[in-house]
Amino acid sequence: MRTIAEFEAAARERLEPAHYDFFAGGAGDERTLRANEAAFGRRSLVPRVLRGNGKRDLAVEIAGSPLSMPVLVSPTAFHRLAHPDGERATAEAVAAAGTVMVVSMAATTAIEDIAAAARAVAADPSLWFQLYLQPDLEFTGSVVRRAERAGVRALVVTVDSPVFGQRERDHRNGFHDLPPELAVENMRDGSGSVRDIEMSAELSWDHLAWLRETTSLPLLLKGILHPEDARLAVAAGVDGLVVSNHGGRQLDTAVSTLDALPELAAAVGGVIPLVLDGGVRRGTDVVKALALGANAVGIGRPVLWGLAAAGREGVAEVLARLREELDHTLALCGAGTPGELTADLVR
Numbered sequence: 001m002r003t004i005a006e007f008e009a010a011a012r013e014r015l016e017p018a019h020y021d022f023f024a025g026g027a028g029d030e031r032t033l034r035a036n037e038a039a040f041g042r043r044s045l046v047p048r049v050l051r052g053n054g055k056r057d058l059a060v061e062i063a064g065s066p067l068s069m070p071v072l073v074s075p076t077a078f079h080r081l082a083h084p085d086g087e088r089a090t091a092e093a094v095a096a097a098g099t100v101m102v103v104s105m106a107a108t109t110a111i112e113d114i115a116a117a118a119r120a121v122a123a124d125p126s127l128w129f130q131l132y133l134q135p136d137l138e139f140t141g142s143v144v145r146r147a148e149r150a151g152v153r154a155l156v157v158t159v160d161s162p163v164f165g166q167r168e169r170d171h172r173n174g175f176h177d178l179p180p181e182l183a184v185e186n187m188r189d190g191s192g193s194v195r196d197i198e199m200s201a202e203l204s205w206d207h208l209a210w211l212r213e214t215t216s217l218p219l220l221l222k223g224i225l226h227p228e229d230a231r232l233a234v235a236a237g238v239d240g241l242v243v244s245n246h247g248g249r250q251l252d253t254a255v256s257t258l259d260a261l262p263e264l265a266a267a268v269g270g271v272i273p274l275v276l277d278g279g280v281r282r283g284t285d286v287v288k289a290l291a292l293g294a295n296a297v298g299i300g301r302p303v304l305w306g307l308a309a310a311g312r313e314g315v316a317e318v319l320a321r322l323r324e325e326l327d328h329t330l331a332l333c334g335a336g337t338p339g340e341l342t343a344d345l346v347r
């Protein structure tokens, strides 16, 4: 398998149909889900020539973490629905690739076990932890402490989910819960029972200020699309933004992330890094996002397709293909590093 589309086809054959739909689906009519990929298709590259870049260097640093390429793994729930090795397999592949895995709060493997898996293949792996701030701040604080003890290097606070998106495929399939043998392991409380993740529309910048006081880890906000929110985030002292519409799974008809990106880049003015996710499937997509102002991109579903198709090897292959494609596209655009990609390369 060479392309992410081929990995998706293989994953679809292996997965329970309701689980495939949970991974693949979006909210409402899935307009935003389609718009994310379509936005890359609508743009063309305008390459430069004779630039003398014989060897490319793909490495970047985001919020203090080194990445061997400007592609990280966005948080996705329930990896053990995709493959029995679940998040451990993902962590091993991502650590071996030298990039960041953002572990979902809704992981089906405990953060300590994910960290151990990553450390078995890389001395100093970069794991970040994604957090839904829970209305019970004491419990949220205990989850943060646990992630810190496990050695995560940053927290990614998802802010686009005051309520859960309307996923019509899941309603149709009656998919509302994990099978009984799986659990959201990072939601266990002191007594060992697993709490439900609560989405809360009560959350405000005050809660973020509380979190800022609670941890010294770098904080990134995930799910920012409006430039005014980007400015407020900078003022609140966050260390980075993930330009995301949750892969089209929350507000249907929300703007595609690539369309939102230039205004957000202008709003933050390079003061903090921007990671874009949503619809990134090719090296050319990565180049377009970087040229339009992202410092890195995140991939969600492609990792699940690799995992479902072939476990750790599948995730490794997906990352390797994107790396190859990115390097090749940089060469064809006349660029030697991600930092050389500028907006004039995109129409």
Ligand SMILES: Cc1cc2nc3c(=O)[nH]c(=O)nc-3n(C[C@H](O)[C@H](O)[C@H](O)COP(=O)(O)O)c2cc1C
Pocket: 022, 023, 024, 036, 074, 075, 076, 077, 104, 105, 106, 130, 158, 222, 244, 245, 246, 247, 248, 249, 277, 278, 279, 280, 298, 299, 300, 301, 302
């Ligand atoms: C099956 C699935 C589960 C997800 N789970 C989470 C999650 O637990 N936390 C979160 O912040 N985002 C979650 N996301 C959103 C991803 O982090 C990311 O924003 C999105 O998948 C990017 O789009 P892409 O799948 O087109 O690459 C999930 C996405 C998918 C497809």
Ligand SMILES: CCCCCCC(=O)C(=O)O
Pocket: 077, 106, 197, 246, 249
């Ligand atoms: C009840 C568990 C909530 C998991 C949320 C996962 C997620 O964000 C998604 O998009 O799905």
